[in-house]
Amino acid sequence: xxxxxxxxxxxxxxxxxxxxxxxxxxxxxxxxxxxxxxxxxxxxxxxxxxxxxxxxxxxxxxxxxxxxxxxxxxxxxxxxxxxxxxxxxxxxxxxxxxxxxxxxxxxxxxxxxxxxxxxxxxxxxxxxxxxxxxxxxxxxxxxxxxxxx
Numbered sequence: 001x002x003x004x005x006x007x008x009x010x011x012x013x014x015x016x017x018x019x020x021x022x023x024x025x026x027x028x029x030x031x032x033x034x035x036x037x038x039x040x041x042x043x044x045x046x047x048x049x050x051x052x053x054x055x056x057x058x059x060x061x062x063x064x065x066x067x068x069x070x071x072x073x074x075x076x077x078x079x080x081x082x083x084x085x086x087x088x089x090x091x092x093x094x095x096x097x098x099x100x101x102x103x104x105x106x107x108x109x110x111x112x113x114x115x116x117x118x119x120x121x122x123x124x125x126x127x128x129x130x131x132x133x134x135x136x137x138x139x140x141x142x143x144x145x146x147x148x149x
Contacts (some may be wrong), residue, residue: 001077002080002081002120002123003033003074003080003127004080004081004116004117004124004127005022005074005077005115005116005130006025006074006088007070007071007072007073007106007116007130008021008069008070008113009065009111009114009115010067010069010070011106011112011113012071012105013068013069015072015109017105017113018071019090019107019115022122022126023128025041025073028083028087029077029079029147030076030084031075031076032074033074033075033076033138033139034073034074034114034137034141035072036071036072036135037069037070037071037072037129038069038071038073038130039068041066042062042069044129044130045061045062045065046062048126048129048130049062059098069090072130074130074136078148081116081117081118081123083117084143084144087100087101089103090111091109091112092105092112093109093112093113094109102114134143
């Protein structure tokens with residue numbers, strides 16, 4: 001079963017959007033296997049965003065993601081990486097379709113509420129950065145027969 005990493009950024013936490021984001025992933029049929037509220041260290045932020053370290057906005061991004069609590073999650077399901085990206089919407093909320101998390105809940109690219117892994121390899125890397133294996137629950141919801149053939 002595929003897994004992905006999703007984080008509700010400090011703006012989403014401050015705006016009390018955590019329940020709404022979780023509701024959308026659960027309604028889609030994905031299984032939450034890891035969840036924690038964390039104050040992100042500068043070291044973790046820099047590792048997470050290391051692919052962007054040569055960008056002019058890198059410093060501001062690190063400052064933002066460490067500015068308040070983040071809800072870190074691991075979701076599991078068939079095609080969850082690609083599907084989560086569709087649920088989340090485009091990086092720029094103004095380009096996001098209505099019905100997506102960013103399309104419905106965000107306005108500014110710098111405060112776009114949520115992060116989601118962009119590929120299976122990226123998801124595995126990000127899950128390993130944010131969670132120890134012992135922090136992930138292995139379970140099967142009783143409604144799986146109603147979601148999958």
